Amino acid sequence: MDIEVSRMFKFDGDGPVKAMADIIIEGQFAVRGFKVVSGKKGLFVGAPARQGKDGKWYDSACAITDEAKQALTATVLKAYEEDGEN
Incomplete structure (x- = not known):
């Protein structure tokens, strides 16, 4: 799968969200x-999400x-680590 x-x-x-990323799949x-979020076990990638009327957050997109x-x-963490500046 080609992800860019x-x-x-x-x-x-010092907040937990370290970056936001947009991706392109298969061009x-x-x-x-x-x-890109800093958690207890290190960095992880969180899916785009929207807040529902009930106040809970729901993923807008996710890997199957x-x-x-x-x-x-x-791909996202590599780009985050290689990107020295905004």
């Missing part, structure tokens, strides 16, 4: 709003297979 990070915006500060489909999730996570 089209935009990476890093945040300054044909863009998904905006992935988050473990292979797709691993590819997406690896």
